[in-house]
Amino acid sequence: MKCNKESLHFDNLKEEIIIEISQEKANILSIDIYGIPPKHPDSHLGYWNFKIPDNKKAEILIKVNFNQIGFNSIKPFCNDAILYYKDFWINKDVKFDDKLKFSIVLWDNDKLIEIKEFQIVLNHSNQSRLQDALKKIKHLDECEAYINHFCVDKISLPQLLVIESTSRCNLKCPMCPRTINKSPTGKFDDLDEEILYNLENAIKNCNSVCLSWMGEPLVNKRLEHIIEKIKAINKEVVITITSNGILLSEDRISNLIKSGLDSINFSIDSNNIELYNKMRVGGDLEKVKNNIKNLNSIKTNQLSSKPRTNIAFVGGEENINQMPEIVNMANELGIKSISLALIDDFTLTSDYVDRVTFSEELKKKGHEAFFNAEKIAKEKGIDLNFEMPIQFFNFLDINRWGYEAEKILFNNDLNDEEIKSLHLHKGCHIPWVHSFIAHNGDVHPCCVSPRVLGNLKEKTFEEIWNGLKYKEFRKRLKSYNPNEECRRCKRAIWNRIETVENLRDWMKVGGYETHGLSWGTMQIDNTGRQYRFICKKATLFLRNTYKPYISLMLGNESLNIVSAKIAVNNKIIGQVVIPFGWKTVYLSLPDNKKNKFGKSLYSESSADLKNNKHSDMPQTDSAPTFENEVNILKLDIILNSNKHLLKINNVKLLTEKEVSGIKKFSANLSNTKVSLILSLLYAHLFYLISFPKKLYKKIRSILSLLKTR
Numbered sequence: 167m168k169c170n171k172e173s174l175h176f177d178n179l180k181e182e183i184i185i186e187i188s189q190e191k192a193n194i195l196s197i198d199i200y201g202i203p204p205k206h207p208d209s210h211l212g213y214w215n216f217k218i219p220d221n222k223k224a225e226i227l228i229k230v231n232f233n234q235i236g237f238n239s240i241k242p243f244c245n246d247a248i249l250y251y252k253d254f255w256i257n258k259d260v261k262f263d264d265k266l267k268f269s270i271v272l273w274d275n276d277k278l279i280e281i282k283e284f285q286i287v288l289n290h291s292n293q294s295r296l297q298d299a300l301k302k303i304k305h306l307d308e309c310e311a312y313i314n315h316f317c318v319d320k321i322s323l324p325q326l327l328v329i330e331s332t333s334r335c336n337l338k339c340p341m342c343p344r345t346i347n348k349s350p351t352g353k354f355d356d357l358d359e360e361i362l363y364n365l366e367n368a369i370k371n372c373n374s375v376c377l378s379w380m381g382e383p384l385v386n387k388r389l390e391h392i393i394e395k396i397k398a399i400n401k402e403v404v405i406t407i408t409s410n411g412i413l414l415s416e417d418r419i420s421n422l423i424k425s426g427l428d429s430i431n432f433s434i435d436s437n438n439i440e441l442y443n444k445m446r447v448g449g450d451l452e453k454v455k456n457n458i459k460n461l462n463s464i465k466t467n468q469l470s471s472k473p474r475t476n477i478a479f480v481g482g483e484e485n486i487n488q489m490p491e492i493v494n495m496a497n498e499l500g501i502k503s504i505s506l507a508l509i510d511d512f513t514l515t516s517d518y519v520d521r522v523t524f525s526e527e528l529k530k531k532g533h534e535a536f537f538n539a540e541k542i543a544k545e546k547g548i549d550l551n552f553e554m555p556i557q558f559f560n561f562l563d564i565n566r567w568g569y570e571a572e573k574i575l576f577n578n579d580l581n582d583e584e585i586k587s588l589h590l591h592k593g594c595h596i597p598w599v600h601s602f603i604a605h606n607g608d609v610h611p612c613c614v615s616p617r618v619l620g621n622l623k624e625k626t627f628e629e630i631w632n633g634l635k636y637k638e639f640r641k642r643l644k645s646y647n648p649n650e651e652c653r654r655c656k657r658a659i660w661n662r663i664e665t666v667e668n669l670r671d672w673m674k675v676g677g678y679e680t681h682g683l684s685w686g687t688m689q690i691d692n693t694g695r696q697y698r699f700i701c702k703k704a705t706l707f708l709r710n711t712y713k714p715y716i717s718l719m720l721g722n723e724s725l726n727i728v729s730a731k732i733a734v735n736n737k738i739i740g741q742v743v744i745p746f747g748w749k750t751v752y753l754s755l756p757d758n759k760k761n762k763f764g765k766s767l768y769s770e771s772s773a774d775l776k777n778n779k780h781s782d783m784p785q786t787d788s789a790p791t792f793e794n795e796v797n798i799l800k801l802d803i804i805l806n807s808n809k810h811l812l813k814i815n816n817v818k819l820l821t822e823k824e825v826s827g828i829k830k831f832s833a834n835l836s837n838t839k840v841s842l843i844l845s846l847l848y849a850h851l852f853y854l855i856s857f858p859k860k861l862y863k864k865i866r867s868i869l870s871l872l873k874t875r
């Protein structure tokens with residue numbers, strides 16, 4: 167790497183640097199600025215990462231302008247460079263005097279190729295101007311709209327209910343918390359079915375129910391009745407169990423098919439009998455395999471596609487190299503999907519620490535085993551899913567695009583000061599979208615936490631879900647002082663909280679984005695388009711640049727028409743209807759005068775926030791002040807049916823000029839009733855036109871297939 171300057175002066179806080187890159191492998195350029203002596207995080211002012219465009223390797227111009235720090239952030243500019251996952255951060259509490267260390271680093275993914283360092287000496291006036299600019303930086307967690315969204319807003323009922331059908335088990339697996347009396351759900355018993363009355367509304371409104379938590383569901387002889395009761399409340403809900411498969415007799419199989427069970431995850435961690443016996447104490451691998459074969463043939467005889475089957479593999483010290491064998495076993499048993507997780511991911515107690523620490527040697531083994539497993543899975547057409555992909559890939563040192571994260575975000579030993587100065591909170595949404603009900607009716611925030619937030623024998627689920635205890639739990643989870651179990655939880659890594667200045671007036675999924683709850687992981691369709699699924703109600707935040715229109719690129723992959731309301735700062739601004747495929751819709755923001763949306767929202771929620779202060783919450787000197795609230799837009803997409811999913815690719819604020827000439831028709835869709843009727847007509851017309859075409863194509867393909875035979 168060649169640089170056009172030997173020293174940097176930052177006269178007037180500006181500097182332009184030209185870098186010449188010759189290294190073919192360099193794909194990321196990062197800039198790091200520290201105070202002297204460089205100390206993390208105290209004197210780390212910030213970093214910026216850029217993806218180096220393939221065709222621009224020869225020369226890159228970086229423009230740094232510290233003057234803009236309070237308004238647009240410090241934004242070194244790299245020609246056409248694309249910022250990637252967690253691309254930068256700024257520490258406004260940085261401690262520095264008159265010196266800064268400025269480094270330009272070239273990377274080949276996570277391998278450092280070359281580093282060039284400069285020491286900058288600031289004069290007195292530059293130093294204080296930089297300090298002032300840093301003080302003005304606001305992070306999103308200082309905005310009420312953002313905090314309320316996570317902590318105070320009324321939350322829609324959960325998408326997933328985990329109901330513990332029993333906490334009894336027929337095995338004594340050494341890695342299970344039950345075995346050492348550390349079960350978060352307490353004593354061992356079957357589900358008290360009385361509690362289903364107080365769960366009725368939640369069952370009606372959820373998408374799926376899992377009937378396993380701490381025990382083996384087949385131990386409960388009334389499992390089929392419980393499934394029937396739940397299906398009677400909501401026939402469309404997807405019911406799943408996770409089972410060791412040992413008690414799956416032919417009678418049980420027939421009864422489970424009759425009850426409407428949708429899927430079974432078989433917990434199998436080894437295809438080696440000796441190892442299996444060591445891990446599943448009291449189990450019998452051959453019996454499990456036979457039971458799965460019986461399940462397949464009974465399903466075929468009864469012409470039933472359900473229950474679908476999946477293998478749930480949890481890798482640890484003893485069995486990490488079993489991944490390829492598990493894929494072979496799935497193939498032999500006709501199972502088309504495997505979920506992979508690492509034992510770290512669900513460690514419930516510190517008693518396991520020694521067992522679950524991934525040594526370098528173990529990582530290497532896991533790394534190799536995974537690539538072999540993936541190769542076999544591709545050949546055999548078996549889907550590999552990851553319970554927590556970001557943890558899985560990072561713990562095994564696998565570079566997988568879209569799941570990169572810095573190691574510090576995995577560090578659960580950070581102290582309060584570090585968490586605060588790095589602007590982190592736990593990236594966990596479980597208590598907003600899932601709920602865990604123990605056999606005795608105790609409601610827990612997640613599968614890890616032994617904390618009870620209410621009991622269904624005393625209150626309805628809705629009372630507990632939006633009750634004070636749940637709210638306080640959520641509030642602390644998104645603070646710098648999370649609940650103890652969240653602080654050490656490995657299911658969630660830390661999230662860096664964005665600066666408001668770096669919010670944009672557009673969001674492209676997979677690129678720049680700030681979104682809130684109810685978003686699925688990023689996916690790519692076969693045309694290369696990135697999208698996320700959204701469900702029920704999804705939220706994102708945009709910077710309000712007073713542009714009058716909003717455009718959303720939405721997709722629907724089902725044959726049902728999906729419709730949704732769009733709300734900006736809690737006010738409905740229109741309806742969208744999406745038939746099969748992708749569609750861009752335009753909505754106007756008629757009241758989008760300066761600060762109008764912002765103020766109405768902030769004044770309401772300010773009081774709520776103050777009233778809800780709790781002694782457990784961090785009351786620090788950096789508690790947010792709302793007088794000079796930054797104007798951000800909170801955009802909610804609220805699906806009109808709980809049963810459907812919608813895909814989202816991007817959202818943009820647009821000017822008058824950008825909209826005129828695109829689609830005047832849909833740009834005026836803010837009149838909700840008219841827009842809904844017109845859009846429904848349009849969608850039905852779409853099906854009327856496209857259906858005969860599809861049918862014709864299908865018939866042609868069947869005919870040509872018959873001909874070739």
Ligand code: SF4
Pocket residue numbers: 592594595596597611612613614615643651652653655656657658
């Ligand atoms: S971060 Fe907290 S709420 Fe989330 S899974 Fe972990 S313990 Fe549960």
